Amino acid sequence: MILTPAVQIEQVCRSYKSGAGRIMAIDNLTCTIAAGAQIALIGPSGSGKTTLLSLLGALERPDSGKIALFGEEINGLNEAAAAVFRRQNIGFIFQDDALMPELTVAENVTLPLILIKTAAREIKQRVGEILTDLNLQQFSRSFPQSLSGGEKQRVAVARAVIHQPKLLLADEPTANLDRRAADKVLDTIAKLAATSGLTVIMATHDPRVYQRFPRKLEMCDGKLMCGC
Amino acid sequence: MNFWLRFALRSCLRRRRRTLITLLGIAFGVATMVVLGAVMVGVNDTMIKNAVAIHTGNVVLQGDSVPSAQALTRVNKLADSLPAVDDRIKTVLPRLHFPVLLTADQRSLPLNIVAVTPKLEALQTPIAGRMVSGKYFADSQGLVLGAAAADKLGIEVGDQVFLITRAQRSAIKVSGIFSLGVAGLDQGIGFIALARLPTLPAGSVNYEMAIFCSPGSDLRKVAARVRDLSLPSEKVRLWDDVLPDVAQLVKLNEFSMLIMVALVVIILGFGVANALLMSVMDRYRSFAVLKAIGVRPREIFIVIMAEAFFMGLLAAVIGTILGSLVTLIWSGFGLDLSHYTSSNPLFSVNSTVYPRLAPVMVLVPQAAALGAGILAAVWPALVAGRRSVNQVMRGL
Numbered sequence: 001m002i003l004t005p006a007v008q009i010e011q012v013c014r015s016y017k018s019g020a021g022r023i024m025a026i027d028n029l030t031c032t033i034a035a036g037a038q039i040a041l042i043g044p045s046g047s048g049k050t051t052l053l054s055l056l057g058a059l060e061r062p063d064s065g066k067i068a069l070f071g072e073e074i075n076g077l078n079e080a081a082a083a084v085f086r087r088q089n090i091g092f093i094f095q096d097d098a099l100m101p102e103l104t105v106a107e108n109v110t111l112p113l114i115l116i117k118t119a120a121r122e123i124k125q126r127v128g129e130i131l132t133d134l135n136l137q138q139f140s141r142s143f144p145q146s147l148s149g150g151e152k153q154r155v156a157v158a159r160a161v162i163h164q165p166k167l168l169l170a171d172e173p174t175a176n177l178d179r180r181a182a183d184k185v186l187d188t189i190a191k192l193a194a195t196s197g198l199t200v201i202m203a204t205h206d207p208r209v210y211q212r213f214p215r216k217l218e219m220c221d222g223k224l225m226c227g228c
Numbered sequence: 229m230n231f232w233l234r235f236a237l238r239s240c241l242r243r244r245r246r247t248l249i250t251l252l253g254i255a256f257g258v259a260t261m262v263v264l265g266a267v268m269v270g271v272n273d274t275m276i277k278n279a280v281a282i283h284t285g286n287v288v289l290q291g292d293s294v295p296s297a298q299a300l301t302r303v304n305k306l307a308d309s310l311p312a313v314d315d316r317i318k319t320v321l322p323r324l325h326f327p328v329l330l331t332a333d334q335r336s337l338p339l340n341i342v343a344v345t346p347k348l349e350a351l352q353t354p355i356a357g358r359m360v361s362g363k364y365f366a367d368s369q370g371l372v373l374g375a376a377a378a379d380k381l382g383i384e385v386g387d388q389v390f391l392i393t394r395a396q397r398s399a400i401k402v403s404g405i406f407s408l409g410v411a412g413l414d415q416g417i418g419f420i421a422l423a424r425l426p427t428l429p430a431g432s433v434n435y436e437m438a439i440f441c442s443p444g445s446d447l448r449k450v451a452a453r454v455r456d457l458s459l460p461s462e463k464v465r466l467w468d469d470v471l472p473d474v475a476q477l478v479k480l481n482e483f484s485m486l487i488m489v490a491l492v493v494i495i496l497g498f499g500v501a502n503a504l505l506m507s508v509m510d511r512y513r514s515f516a517v518l519k520a521i522g523v524r525p526r527e528i529f530i531v532i533m534a535e536a537f538f539m540g541l542l543a544a545v546i547g548t549i550l551g552s553l554v555t556l557i558w559s560g561f562g563l564d565l566s567h568y569t570s571s572n573p574l575f576s577v578n579s580t581v582y583p584r585l586a587p588v589m590v591l592v593p594q595a596a597a598l599g600a601g602i603l604a605a606v607w608p609a610l611v612a613g614r615r616s617v618n619q620v621m622r623g624l
């Protein structure tokens with residue numbers, strides 16, 4: 001049986017205006033990632049990691065080329081359709097500061113489920129489960145500002161996976177955490193990935209992070225160096 | 229409650245100080261409009277009341293020129309039947325008019341005599357309170373006339389004068405002199421009691437029933453009921469039909485108030501837009517994260533609009549309550565405008581204005597402020613959803 005790959009990127013270019021000229025943030029990139037793979041996206045600063053994640057999350061449109069996730073082409077989606085695609089298929093984790101300050105921890109985690117119109121009872125049950133799983137149940141009624149950086153990031157992980165997406169995109173999720181907190185977040189992600197068959201793509205500079213990943217994609221100047 | 233509405237409410241509550249300042253700004257604007265509106269309504273009330281008291285009543289039934297005996301019978305009948313027609317009718321005053329030449333010694337003056345029922349009339353007319361000499365109908369025998377007329381003829385209270393009509397000439401004693409400060413009235417009108425009429429050679433008279441209604445009554449409805457009782461030869465008119473100059477002044481007043489409201493609303497709108505835009509710009513990051521999670525721009529738009537709606541609604545309610553309170557307290561002692569109105573015939577009778585809350589003038593500022601708040605939120609709400617996630621996350 002041939003599985004549909006999680007990610008198919010064909011000759012994708014994305015450039016940005018920069019002063020007088022243009023910067024090729026992604027330069028004619030082609031690559032395929034199998035479903036269920038866990039991949040570290042590495043490369044020097046400015047090599048295009050964040051840009052690639054944005055393209056994969058349909059937050060950005062490529063100038064040219066094709067991007068398909070799980071067989072569905074996403075480069076042609078308009079903004080609203082892209083949002084709907086994201087809420088169903090993608091979980092995002094940012095470097096920091098990504099929780100809604102006006103919502104409690106539990107409500108933050110609830111957000112993706114509300115977007116896919118989950119029944120109230122199921123929401124309650126699933127949020128309870130995941131907070132317990134990630135050892136966050138004692139914070140469920142707290143507001144994010146009272147949590148430590150590591151705790152916040154674990155809440156962000158919970159929010160990114162609560163709706164059981166097929167693809168988790170993480171952009172340096174541990175860059176602002178100390179060793180122990182970082183390990184805890186990474187352990188959490190690894191555990192979730194192992195149990196759910198989630199495809200994970202995580203951008204990072206940190207060798208101690210990418211060493212944990214079986215497969216690495218290295219970028220340089222918008223191109224892939226090796227690994228594909 | 230819908231999640232996005234709850235989210236909007238939380239956002240407002242979280243930015244308590246900013247919300248409060250915006251809210252107080254709107255509330256103050258609404259309160260100001262409510263109070264100013266009430267003052268305007270009060271000014272109009274006073275003008276109408278003054279004009280109506282002397283001239284027409286709120287609704288007037290006017291009869292053709294008929295012999296005085298016939299007119300008397302008719303007005304007596306109407307005085308009995310009209311008050312029962314509609315419970316908005318407070319008082320009905322019969323008034324019979326006829327022109328005379330008033331003479332004393334060698335001098336004479338044309339005068340319009342109005343025959344009235346002194347006791348009832350005294351309750352409505354300002355003239356009873358404006359006597360400069362004698363009394364307003366100490367008995368039902370005398371003539372009450374204006375100071376200007378008395379001066380012209382050189383007469384005082386107690387003097388005898390003659391009323392000359394085409395038919396006859398008859399003597400009457402001056403029993404009171406009033407001064408309203410309005411030339412036409414002080415020189416042109418004299419009052420006698422209805423009871424005196426049969427003894428005078430009035431000939432033909434015009435009669436009317438001045439009908440006074442409780443404040444805020446729907447005069448059209450009252451008029452319709454009165455019309456049902458009237459004879460084909462009688463006309464039932466509203467005061468604004470009889471006194472178009474006063475009606476126009478009232479309209480002019482309302483129009484300038486409308487311009488005021490529009491101005492305040494526009495200023496409020498810009499204030500709200502500014503406050504919301506700042507709040508949106510502070511939260512670009514939040515909105516970017518929401519979009520990354522899969523929230524559509526439309527939903528972000530709804531959140532901002534809902535915030536504006538909540539704030540506008542609460543502010544409108546607070547402002548209305550505040551404005552109404554101020555108005556109610558103020559209406560207890562009124563506002564003396566005599567300094568600004570002493571030469572204005574419409575205020576010469578009574579220059580104290582009592583601010584009054586008219587439903588329209590309370591609801592218009594409220595609706596306008598709410599509308600302006602919501603309209604002002606459109607631009608910030610669009611801005612909130614439009615920023616690209618990538619740009620926000622890079623701090624661009």
Ligand SMILES: Nc1ncnc2c1ncn2[C@@H]1O[C@H](COP(=O)(O)OP(=O)(O)OP(=O)(O)O)[C@@H](O)[C@H]1O
Nearest residue numbers: 016017023025044045046047048049050051052619
């Ligand atoms: N919106 C933008 N406007 C202008 N230039 C941009 C924009 N987004 C990205 N770039 C440029 O594209 C290039 C790739 O940037 P990107 O953020 O993807 O790199 P990165 O690998 O994530 O770097 P880092 O490791 O520092 O996060 C950089 O040169 C960056 O300046």
Ligand SMILES: [Mg+2]
Nearest residue numbers: 049050051171
């Ligand atoms: Mg980056």
